[in-house]
Amino acid sequence: MQVDVLLGLQWGDEGKGKIVDFLAPNYSVIARFQGGPNAGHTLEFNGNKHVLHQIPSGIFRENKENIIGNGVVLDPVNFMKEVEDIYNKFGIDLKDCLIISNKAQLISPIHKLLDKLLEDSKGDKKIGSTLKGIGPTYQDKIGRQGLRVGDVLSKFFINKYKDQKSTHDYFLKGNYPSDFIEKENLFFKAVDFLKEFNITDTEYVVNNHIKKNNKVLAEGAQGTLLDIDFGSYPFVTSSNTTTAGACVGLGVSPKKIGNVFGIFKAYCTRVGAGPFPTELFDQVGKNIGINGNEFGSTTGRSRRCGWLDLPALKYSVMLNGVTDLYMMKSDVLSDFKTVNICIGYKYKGKDIDYFPTLIESEDIIPIYKSFNGWSSNINNCRNYNNLDQEFKDYINFIQDNLGVPIKLISLGPDREATILVN
Ligand code: GDP
Ligand code: IMO
């Protein structure tokens, strides 16, 4: 048995949470492998709407083991709040269904402070970070001075925390905000809360499941175009959001990777700064944002909107070895007279059909192919055969060009608003 991976092919917020929750009944284990509370994964079912940040999206399905893998950066304060909210709202005790890697890194109050100071120092070159401490925590991991979840079980945890703090104090020179002690106290309270969870070598847990032929689904956060290596650096997040990240972030051999579900919106969005070739600044872009309710699940910021970018998608399919494409939010474009797909660019005066990641937005002009729009009749459709022909033309063009079949179509935020394509 192998590990299937579900990940975003664009700049995040493709609808990963909805689909992991939809697929979870087919799996024994759901495992997050990178990112942290910068993620916001929205689930809607039975009239409930819930946004998960650090908790895997399998928790609302019974008898699943949910894992927070070693590749994740975990904020104990945010974690405590998420766990308590889920208990209060749904009566689910995550101690029964969640296992945390002892090698996941801890986000401390210093990381969140540094995230803000670093962003502030950048003036108009800000990345648009969610300011959850992601970058500084991964910096400490790579700099070999991180605190890991397993450290909370050590009687020397406070010393380890002080050691890490002193390395930053060397630069901060004691300049902490007035509420910093309060934040540290809350952090230590949350660390005590975290100790009550099952903290272990999750790489053994995952590999034992594989041996027993239990199905594992790895849940990505962010999106391929935000990958630390392949995204539009430096306007990226600080982890590998691609399939390879699932191997490192869970301790799974590349030989054990099975299907890779690549999830994308029928258009594009991006939250935060950085190049976005097909971004629309006109009323059409605004309408996509309104119809798609394109506001960040974590920060509430408006998402920038634009047409589907096929060369970018092709790049993501290549990097991840996508076996199945899942197209989300098709309903958002319903009743548009014309829908465009970017099929190449004019880049520095030349026509190209690949996605250059080292771009300045002003150098790149998308080349579009136009399609006739489809009707809002598709929004309530649950059978592929009953979809409008215009919509099928749109889908066929995408899958023919990417050489990978579209196996799932999402037509609304609810779990049920989903069509599996045979
Ligand atoms: P994630 O980060 O990839 O899990 O995605 P987010 O939850 O941040 O953003 C996706 C948003 O679109 C959420 O508000 C979902 O409820 C919503 N959504 C997901 N699929 C669909 C869909 O097919 N149609 C519409 N209209 N909304 C969707
Ligand atoms: P999900 O999992 C969309 C963006 C931020 C910023 C950049 C760096 O919900 O798809 P960071 O907080 O990592 O320092 O931010 O990455 N970003 C996301 N955009 N969805 C996300 O997660 C994101 N996580 C980070 O807006 O531009």
Ligand code: MG
């Ligand atoms: Mg999101």
